Amino acid sequence: MAEDLLLAVRDLRTSYFTYEGEVHAVNGVDLEIRRGEVLGLVGESGAGKSTVAWSIMNLVPHPGRVVTGRITYRDQELLRLDEETLREIRGKELALIVPNARNQLNPLVTVGAQLANAYRAHRPRASAREAREQAVAMMAAVGIPDPRRRASAYPHELSGGMAQRIVIGMALLHSPTLLIADEATFGLDVTIQAQVLETFRRLIAERHAAALLITRDLGIVAHYCDRAAVMYGGEIVEQADTARLFVDPLHPYTHLLLSAVRYYDLDRSELDVATTAAHSFDLLRPPPGCFFYDRCPKRMDICRTDHPQLRPVRPNHQVRCHLYADWSADA
Numbered sequence: 001m002a003e004d005l006l007l008a009v010r011d012l013r014t015s016y017f018t019y020e021g022e023v024h025a026v027n028g029v030d031l032e033i034r035r036g037e038v039l040g041l042v043g044e045s046g047a048g049k050s051t052v053a054w055s056i057m058n059l060v061p062h063p064g065r066v067v068t069g070r071i072t073y074r075d076q077e078l079l080r081l082d083e084e085t086l087r088e089i090r091g092k093e094l095a096l097i098v099p100n101a102r103n104q105l106n107p108l109v110t111v112g113a114q115l116a117n118a119y120r121a122h123r124p125r126a127s128a129r130e131a132r133e134q135a136v137a138m139m140a141a142v143g144i145p146d147p148r149r150r151a152s153a154y155p156h157e158l159s160g161g162m163a164q165r166i167v168i169g170m171a172l173l174h175s176p177t178l179l180i181a182d183e184a185t186f187g188l189d190v191t192i193q194a195q196v197l198e199t200f201r202r203l204i205a206e207r208h209a210a211a212l213l214i215t216r217d218l219g220i221v222a223h224y225c226d227r228a229a230v231m232y233g234g235e236i237v238e239q240a241d242t243a244r245l246f247v248d249p250l251h252p253y254t255h256l257l258l259s260a261v262r263y264y265d266l267d268r269s270e271l272d273v274a275t276t277a278a279h280s281f282d283l284l285r286p287p288p289g290c291f292f293y294d295r296c297p298k299r300m301d302i303c304r305t306d307h308p309q310l311r312p313v314r315p316n317h318q319v320r321c322h323l324y325a326d327w328s329a330d331a
């Protein structure tokens with residue numbers, strides 16, 4: 001594995017085995033995350049973003065499981081590790097922050113003490129005083145006003161947004177090599193959100209770590225991610241450097257996402273076609289053609305019958321769409 005490649009996900013397929021049948025939530029996802037990089041995973045609700053995160057952490061909830069795929073973290077195949085080794089890596093190197101994570105805090109310990117413990121867990125020789133100072137500094141970094149006083153509060157004494165910031169601070173004090181933030185700042189006030197995301201970026205740069213930022217918010221992707229992967233129906237449909245994706249989006253679904261936030265102009269009639277047919281296909285029975293077929297304003301006959309592959313259209317830019325098939329004929 002290349003020196004700076006931290007995580008490689010190959011052909012990941014994860015399903016939920018329900019009474020109705022197999023829900024194909026993740027349908028062959030490939031991702032790479034390098035040190036120093038923030039990768040955004042974006043897509044509407046139900047796209048499979050959280051299922052990707054849980055698959056990487058080997059925490060897919062019942063009745064789900066990873067069906068096939070490889071997840072290589074540094075030189076280790078995460079899906080093949082025994083639970084004990086995996087738990088160790090999860091605690092030390094990988095961190096997953098979910099929304100509304102208050103219940104991850106110990107209700108009986110002050111938040112300052114919990115943060116100080118998180119700091120010392122990885123720096124056993126740190127003094128109690130240093131740990132306390134770092135805890136307070138982290139509280140300030142995630143936007144908690146009057147952190148010195150609030151350090152002695154118990155979790156139930158804090159608002160939901162404040163508790164969420166403590167959970168984020170805890171994850172960061174653990175110094176993860178790979179931070180997976182799944183809508184971690186959802187619901188936080190925008191200025192606080194910006195401060196927290198800046199803190200992610202700064203720590204990742206300083207520690208030569210990496211992050212996967214999962215969000216439905218393209219604004220977050222535009223501001224905080226180096227690269228972005230767009231998910232639809234459990235697949236990556238487009239992946240590019242963020243600047244490229246916003247300036248020159250190719251997949252019709254990416255157009256739709258961008259038009260919804262007015263970063264991009266789409267013909268009004270195209271938008272109507274695309275938005276009126278939401279939730280067009282059933283993950284229990286993925287269609288043989290393109291998953292976006294029913295909503296796509298640019299669909300062609302081939303799209304109904306042939307499933308498009310994710311293909312490179314230029315360096316660092318891949319798209320899963322028959323419109324661009326011939327661009328990569330010799331790629």
Ligand SMILES: Nc1ncnc2c1ncn2[C@@H]1O[C@H](COP(=O)(O)OP(=O)(O)OP(=O)(O)O)[C@@H](O)[C@H]1O
Nearest residue numbers: 016023025044045046047048049050051062063283
């Ligand atoms: N426990 C479950 N049982 C059955 N189906 C599930 C379960 N959890 C998720 N799914 C289905 O898997 C698909 C992907 O869900 P997932 O939560 O990964 O999407 P998401 O992109 O994270 O959405 P959101 O933006 O709403 O968080 C959805 O169709 C969802 O209904």
Ligand SMILES: [Mg+2]
Nearest residue numbers: 049050051182
């Ligand atoms: Mg989710």
